[in-house]
Amino acid sequence: MDGNGIVAAVRARFPDAVVADGAAAKDPWIQVAPVAVADVMRHLRDAPDLAFDHLVCVTGVDLTGIAEKPDLRCVWHVASYAHGHQITVRADVPRDAAVLGSVTGIWPSAAWHERETWDLLGIRFEGHPDLRRILLPEEWVGHPLRKDWKEAPRALGFPTTRRTLLDEIRGGNG
Amino acid sequence: MSEEHGQVIEDAGEMVLNMGPHHPSTHGVIRLVLELDGEVVRTVTPDIGYLHRGIEKIAEGMTWQGFMPYTDRIDYLGAMFMNHAYAMAVERLHGIEVPPRAEYLRVLADELNRIASHLICLGSVTMDLGAYTPFLNAVREREVINDIIETLCGARLTYNYMRVGGVSFDLPPGLRERILTWLDGFEVFLDEFDRLITYNEIFLHRCKDVGVITAGEAIGWGLVGPNLRASGVDSDLRRDLPYSVYKDLSFDVVVGRGSVGTVGDVFDRFWCRIEEIKQSCGLVRQVLAGMPLGPILGKVPKKLKAEIPLGPGGAKGGPGADAHVRIESARGDTLVYAVSDGSEKPYRLRFRTGSFTALSIMAHKGAGMMVADLVALFASLDVIAPETDR
Numbered sequence: 157m158d159g160n161g162i163v164a165a166v167r168a169r170f171p172d173a174v175v176a177d178g179a180a181a182k183d184p185w186i187q188v189a190p191v192a193v194a195d196v197m198r199h200l201r202d203a204p205d206l207a208f209d210h211l212v213c214v215t216g217v218d219l220t221g222i223a224e225k226p227d228l229r230c231v232w233h234v235a236s237y238a239h240g241h242q243i244t245v246r247a248d249v250p251r252d253a254a255v256l257g258s259v260t261g262i263w264p265s266a267a268w269h270e271r272e273t274w275d276l277l278g279i280r281f282e283g284h285p286d287l288r289r290i291l292l293p294e295e296w297v298g299h300p301l302r303k304d305w306k307e308a309p310r311a312l313g314f315p316t317t318r319r320t321l322l323d324e325i326r327g328g329n330g
Numbered sequence: 331m332s333e334e335h336g337q338v339i340e341d342a343g344e345m346v347l348n349m350g351p352h353h354p355s356t357h358g359v360i361r362l363v364l365e366l367d368g369e370v371v372r373t374v375t376p377d378i379g380y381l382h383r384g385i386e387k388i389a390e391g392m393t394w395q396g397f398m399p400y401t402d403r404i405d406y407l408g409a410m411f412m413n414h415a416y417a418m419a420v421e422r423l424h425g426i427e428v429p430p431r432a433e434y435l436r437v438l439a440d441e442l443n444r445i446a447s448h449l450i451c452l453g454s455v456t457m458d459l460g461a462y463t464p465f466l467n468a469v470r471e472r473e474v475i476n477d478i479i480e481t482l483c484g485a486r487l488t489y490n491y492m493r494v495g496g497v498s499f500d501l502p503p504g505l506r507e508r509i510l511t512w513l514d515g516f517e518v519f520l521d522e523f524d525r526l527i528t529y530n531e532i533f534l535h536r537c538k539d540v541g542v543i544t545a546g547e548a549i550g551w552g553l554v555g556p557n558l559r560a561s562g563v564d565s566d567l568r569r570d571l572p573y574s575v576y577k578d579l580s581f582d583v584v585v586g587r588g589s590v591g592t593v594g595d596v597f598d599r600f601w602c603r604i605e606e607i608k609q610s611c612g613l614v615r616q617v618l619a620g621m622p623l624g625p626i627l628g629k630v631p632k633k634l635k636a637e638i639p640l641g642p643g644g645a646k647g648g649p650g651a652d653a654h655v656r657i658e659s660a661r662g663d664t665l666v667y668a669v670s671d672g673s674e675k676p677y678r679l680r681f682r683t684g685s686f687t688a689l690s691i692m693a694h695k696g697a698g699m700m701v702a703d704l705v706a707l708f709a710s711l712d713v714i715a716p717e718t719d720r
Contacts, residue, residue, distance in 0.1 A: 183654055213682035215680040217652075217677075221677075222669070233665060237563060240570055263552065264552075265552025265690060291720075292382065293379070
């Protein structure tokens with residue numbers, strides 16, 4: 157199925173959940189309301205003519221500067237081994253209440269992808285069995301891929317810039 | 331509860347053991363926290379992030395072209411694939427054409443790199459199972475590929491060979507013959523390797539019916555590449571979603587068939603890689619025979635700025651335009667997702683790599699295995715630590 161067909165199928169099943177779509181784009185995408193994510197995803201996997209059995213990737217984008225509202229966007233790339241088609245699903249959530257439904261129950265591989273998206277962008281996935289940081293240490297503060305994240309002068313006991321280290325050696329105090 | 335040497339020992343048959351971060355069979359810096367009951371593994375909790383360098387964050391501060399060397403560091407055994415995937419993503423986002431000769435050179439580099447990467451995997455599987463000689467044999471052959479790639483682009487590990495719009499160097503004189511001569515010997519070596527280890531009785535007993543991953547599990551847990559095919563799923567992006575010049579080349583997709591045990595066991599993953607090396611040898615020959623003459627770098631503006639022709643009819647993408655590509659790397663389906671804000675720097679870049687999901691299945695499959703089998707399972711998944719951590 158091409159982008160038009162997939163988008164039409166999802167729109168027919170969830171007329172209210174689809175916010176926008178790019179059915180004719182080079183990489184077809186469909187944007188859904190955050191509350192409907194889990195339902196749409198389950199339908200994408202279970203409907204026989206869609207059969208998106210492969211969750212390729214879950215990722216997030218901070219929309220500050222490229223969209224009207226500085227929301228956080230979660231992006232799911234899903235594909236189907238059975239039909240060979242793929243689509244990008246998006247959902248935008250406000251940055252101070254970035255919560256989405258987890259899809260770990262639909263694709264087990266989502267577990268680590270969602271942990272990474274929480275770790276680096278601070279999007280919380282409700283219903284995730286074990287939502288911890290995955291790449292950064294537990295004691296890390298903030299989510300570095302958010303555009304308003306500022307690097308602290310020291311992190312985990314180490315200075316984060318070379319100049320500070322030199323200054324410390326020259327000054328002889330820590 | 332029992333009393334021994336005056337100490338009260340809690341009747342806890344379980345022991346928590348850290349396998350890694352520095353353990354010979356973790357192939358890089360990965361920690362597996364094991365809860366053991368004697369030799370039997372009760373739970374496995376992989377702990378990653380030791381090699382996290384924030385590559386996706388670094389990208390946001392660099393130009394599109396300037397980021398290329400960093401992609402080498404994502405997967406040091408398959409740097410060509412990361413080069414290729416990243417270059418393709420940028421080209422797709424900016425609508426850049428790649429000349430045919432450059433496409434052939436890219437596929438040549440990819441397939442040589444695939445052979446090298448699979449050789450390391452085969453070698454380390456055997457080494458983790460206690461056989462040292464096959465590892466040395468495999469590394470000896472990989473060394474020749476390193477030399478060939480060094481002649482092609484000047485680097486042996488972090489190639490930085492590809493450019494947005496093409497490749498950096500043309501095939502130097504004499505290299506075609508050198509590759510063909512080496513291939514003649516290499517194909518004989520592969521048979522020898524096969525006889526040396528693949529059907530070795532001890533090796534078979536360590537591999538067959540161990541760590542069986544069914545097709546359903548492999549798809550659900552997002553396994554890709556040889557790991558997925560070994561479970562009996564007939565999928566290869568080079569054939570199913572042909573990029574570059576793969577649609578003009580002929581090769582077979584190797585699918586696990588459980589020839590000595592069950593479909594999807596450690597042996598199938600090992601065997602699939604050997605067969606894939608043979609297919610790659612054929613691809614290298616085809617590429618060398620069919621390579622057209624012409625430029626190796628397309629027309630690329632000095633500063634890549636996103637007046638992005640995206641979608642049909644050249645509809646402008648503008649800020650927020652995104653594109654993604656998927657290629658078949660040595661570790662499978664690699665996705666690069668790129669978002670532009672219209673400036674010359676990436677706004678957001680995401681690499682989805684095969685090792686990341688391959689490692690996540692360890693917690694699911696490891697429970698109930700023997701420690702020694704866990705090592706076999708882990709080695710056969712071909713996990714590269716910098717690729718999981720990025």
